[in-house]
Amino acid sequence: MGLLSLGTPYEWKDAAQYAAHVRKNGIEQLINIYNAHKDKKTTQLLWGDEVEYMVVKMDDKKKQALLSLNQELILDRLTAQEEKGLLNDDNVSFHPEYGRYMLEATPARPYTGDFDDILRVEGNMLARRRIAQSSMADREFPVTLTSYPRLGAPGQFTSPYYEPKGAASRSLFLPDEIINTHVRFPTLTANIRRRRGEKVAINIPVYKDEKTMEPFNDPTIPHERNLFPKEDAEAKTAALVDHIYMDSMGFGMGCSCLQITFQATDIHEARKLYDQLTPLTPILLALSASSPAYRGYLSDQDVRWNVISASVDDRRRSERGLEPLKEGEQFISKSRYDSIDRYIGEDLLEDKARAAHLNDTDIAINDELKNDLEKAGFDELLADHFGHLFIRDPIVVFSERLEQDNENDSDHFENIQSTNWQTMRFKPPPPNSSIGWRVEFRPMEIQITDFENAAFAIFVVLLTRVIISYNLSLLIPISLIDENMKQAHARNACREAKFWFKKDLSDVKSREYAKMSVDEIINGCDGFIGLVPLIRRYLHQMGLNVDTMCRLGRYLDLVSQRASGKLETNATWIRNFIRKHPDYKNDSVVSAEINYDLVAEVEKLSRGEDWNGIGKGILGGFEYEKE
Numbered sequence: 210m211g212l213l214s215l216g217t218p219y220e221w222k223d224a225a226q227y228a229a230h231v232r233k234n235g236i237e238q239l240i241n242i243y244n245a246h247k248d249k250k251t252t253q254l255l256w257g258d259e260v261e262y263m264v265v266k267m268d269d270k271k272k273q274a275l276l277s278l279n280q281e282l283i284l285d286r287l288t289a290q291e292e293k294g295l296l297n298d299d300n301v302s303f304h305p306e307y308g309r310y311m312l313e314a315t316p317a318r319p320y321t322g323d324f325d326d327i328l329r330v331e332g333n334m335l336a337r338r339r340i341a342q343s344s345m346a347d348r349e350f351p352v353t354l355t356s357y358p359r360l361g362a363p364g365q366f367t368s369p370y371y372e373p374k375g376a377a378s379r380s381l382f383l384p385d386e387i388i389n390t391h392v393r394f395p396t397l398t399a400n401i402r403r404r405r406g407e408k409v410a411i412n413i414p415v416y417k418d419e420k421t422m423e424p425f426n427d428p429t430i431p432h433e434r435n436l437f438p439k440e441d442a443e444a445k446t447a448a449l450v451d452h453i454y455m456d457s458m459g460f461g462m463g464c465s466c467l468q469i470t471f472q473a474t475d476i477h478e479a480r481k482l483y484d485q486l487t488p489l490t491p492i493l494l495a496l497s498a499s500s501p502a503y504r505g506y507l508s509d510q511d512v513r514w515n516v517i518s519a520s521v522d523d524r525r526r527s528e529r530g531l532e533p534l535k536e537g538e539q540f541i542s543k544s545r546y547d548s549i550d551r552y553i554g555e556d557l558l559e560d561k562a563r564a565a566h567l568n569d570t571d572i573a574i575n576d577e578l579k580n581d582l583e584k585a586g587f588d589e590l591l592a593d594h595f596g597h598l599f600i601r602d603p604i605v606v607f608s609e610r611l612e613q614d615n616e617n618d619s620d621h622f623e624n625i626q627s628t629n630w631q632t633m634r635f636k637p638p639p640p641n642s643s644i645g646w647r648v649e650f651r652p653m654e655i656q657i658t659d660f661e662n663a664a665f666a667i668f669v670v671l672l673t674r675v676i677i678s679y680n681l682s683l684l685i686p687i688s689l690i691d692e693n694m695k696q697a698h699a700r701n702a703c704r705e706a707k708f709w710f711k712k713d714l715s716d717v718k719s720r721e722y723a724k725m726s727v728d729e730i731i732n733g734c735d736g737f738i739g740l741v742p743l744i745r746r747y748l749h750q751m752g753l754n755v756d757t758m759c760r761l762g763r764y765l766d767l768v769s770q771r772a773s774g775k776l777e778t779n780a781t782w783i784r785n786f787i788r789k790h791p792d793y794k795n796d797s798v799v800s801a802e803i804n805y806d807l808v809a810e811v812e813k814l815s816r817g818e819d820w821n822g823i824g825k826g827i828l829g830g831f832e833y834e835k836e
C-alpha cells in the first residue's frame with residue numbers, strides 16, 4: 210500500500226501562506242534529484258499498469274447495486290496478506306484511491322520488456338481481481354467501470370447510506386463519506402473549493418433521447434436546500450440547462466482509469482517518450498471510451514476527462530479570465546487536471562523554429578522558479594516544463610512537513626508535481642533510489658474486463674518499442690492536440706470523429722498533418738500504414754515464435770476491431786445496454802434497476818461469462834482465458 214504523509218493539514222488560508230515556500234523548496238529538491246540522476250542509465254525496460262476498481266455491494270432483494278464504502282476494511286485485509294508475504298507469488302499490490310468505494314492495484318514488481326513478461330499482464334490483472342474479491346464481503350465485487358452511472362443520484366447509492374451534507378465538499382449530491390477517510394482527501398476537496406472561491410461546477414451535455422425533458426432542467430437538483438447558504442445557492446447559476454450538473458471533486462476523482470508507467474533508459478529517452486506518446490493521448494482516450502452516464506443520466510459524451518478536469522479546477526474566476534487579474538495572478542488556460550502544454554524533447558533545443566511551431570500555445574510560467582532551474586543547468590524546455598507545473602499552489606500542506614531535508618526528501622516537489630494531473634507525467638527518480646527516469650501515460654479509461662485492460666496496456670507498451678526502434682516522430686502542434694482532446698469527448702468519437710495526426714511518421718521534420726479517424730490511425734488507410742500494422746511489422750522483425758505472435762495478436766486484434774468499429778467501445782455498449790433495458794423510459798434516466806442489471810452484467814463479463822452473448826458487442830469472437 211502506498212505511503213501517505215500523515216500529519217495535520219493546514220486550512221486553505223494557512224496553506225496559502227506556505228505556497229511559495231513549498232514551491233521554492235520543491236524546486237530545490239528537483240534540482241538535487243536532477244543533479245544526482247541526470248547521467249543515470251538503466252539497461253532494462255521496466256513498466257507497470259495501474260487498474261482502479263469500484264467496490265459494489267449487490268442488494269439482490271431491492272435490485273440495487275450500491276457503492277460499498279468498505280475501502281479501509283478491504284485494504285487492511287489485503288495489506289495484512291501483503292505483509293505476510295502471501296501475495297509475493299502473485300506479484301500484486303493494492304493501494305487506496307480518492308473514493309472510499311475505490312481500490313487501485315498494480316503489479317508489486319514492474320514487468321520487464323520480455324515478451325514472456327508482457328504475456329503475463331492479463332494473468333496478473335486477473336489475479337488482482339481475484340485477490341481483491343477474496344477480501345470482500347458476501348455480494349461485494351470489484352468492478353471496472355470508469356464512471357458509476359448513479360453516483361450522486363437521488364436516493365441511496367452507497368452502502369451504508371449517508372445523506373449529502375458534508376462540510377468538505379458542500380455537495381448537493383455527494384456525501385463526504387464517499388471520500389477516502391485519510392485526512393489528505395477531505396482536505397484536498399475542501400481546499401480546492403476554498404482556493405477557487407466557490408464549489409467546482411461540472412456541466413456535461415445530457416443525451417437527448419425521444420422523451421427527455423425539453424429543455425432539460427434537472428428536477429433532481431435540490432435548489433431549496435439551505436444547509437450551506439452560500440454554496441447551496443450556487444447551483445441556481447452554475448447548473449446549465451440541457452446539462453448534467455455536478456458540484457464536487459468526487460464526481461471526477463471518483464472515476465476509474467487505466468494508467469501505464471514506463472522506465473526509460475535515461476533522461477533523454479524519457480523526454481523523447483513523453484513527447485512521442487502525447488499525440489496518442491486523445492486517440493487512446495476516444496478508443497478506450499467507457500463512461501456514458503453520470504449522476505443517474507445518460508450524457509451526450511463517452512469519456513470522463515472533462516468531468517475530472519472540472520472536478521478539481523481550483524482556479525479563481527480571475528485566473529480563468531472571468532474577472533480582472535489581481536496582483537500576483539496570471540491567466541491560467543487549463544485546470545490542474547488537463548492535457549499537457551509543452552513538449553520537452555531535446556531535439557527541439559537545436560531547432561528553435563520547429564520548437565515554436567510545435568509548442569505553439571501560450572502558457573503561464575513561474576518565471577522566478579524557471580530562472581532557478583536554468584541557473585542550475587536545466588535547459589529551456591525542461592525549465593519551462595517544471596516552471597509551468599509550478600504555477601500551481603500546493604493544496605494540502607502538513608504542518609509537520611514544512612521543513613524538509615532537500616537533499617533526501619521530495620515531498621515538496623511531489624506536492625506540486627503529483628497534483629498536476631495531466632495526460633502525461635514525466636517522473637524523475639525518487640531521491641536515493643535505483644529507479645530510473647519514468648514516463649506515465651494517463652488518458653485511458655478503464656475497461657470492463659482484464660482482457661481489454663491488458664490489450665490496451667500491451668498496445669501502448671508495444672508502441673513505445675516501435676517508436677524507439679524505428680525512431681518515429683508523431684509530433685503535431687500542441688494546439689492541434691488540444692483540439693483533438695475536445696473531439697475525443699464527442700459521443701461515438703471513436704467511430705465518427707476525425708483527429709489531427711502526422712501523415713509521415715518517419716519524416717521527423719514534416720509538418721504535414723491530416724484529419725484521420727481512429728480507424729485510419731490504428732488500422733491504416735491509403736498513404737498511412739496504421740499503428741497496429743506497424744506493431745505487427747516490428748514483431749515480425751523481432752522473429753517471435755508463432756505462439757507468442759498469436760498470443761500478442763489476440764490483444765492487437767481487440768484494439769484493431771475497436772478502432773474499425775467491428776466491435777463497440779465500452780461506452781457504446783453501456784449506452785445500448787441502458788437504452789434497451791425494459792425499465793428505460795427513453796428519457797435519459799438510468800434507474801436503480803437498470804444500474805443493478807448493468808453492474809451484474811459487467812461483473813459477469815469480468816469473470817469471462819457472456820462474451821459471445823450479451824457482451825458480444827465489445828468482446829464477440831474472443832475467448833476468455835483463465836488466469
Ligand code: ADP
Binds near residue numbers: 257259468469471
Ligand atoms: P502513481 O504515482 O502513478 O500512482 P504507482 O506507484 O501507483 O504510481 O504505480 C506506477 C506503476 O509503475 C506501477 O504499475 C508499478 O508497477 C510501476 N513501476 C514501479 N517501479 C517502476 C519502475 N522502476 N519503472 C517503471 N515502472 C515502475
Ligand code: MG
Binds near residue numbers: 211
Ligand atoms: Mg500515486
Ligand code: MG
Binds near residue numbers: 313
Ligand atoms: Mg497509483
Ligand code: MG
Ligand atoms: Mg494514484
Ligand code: MG
Binds near residue numbers: 259261306313
Ligand atoms: Mg490511481
Ligand code: MG
Binds near residue numbers: 259
Ligand atoms: Mg498513476
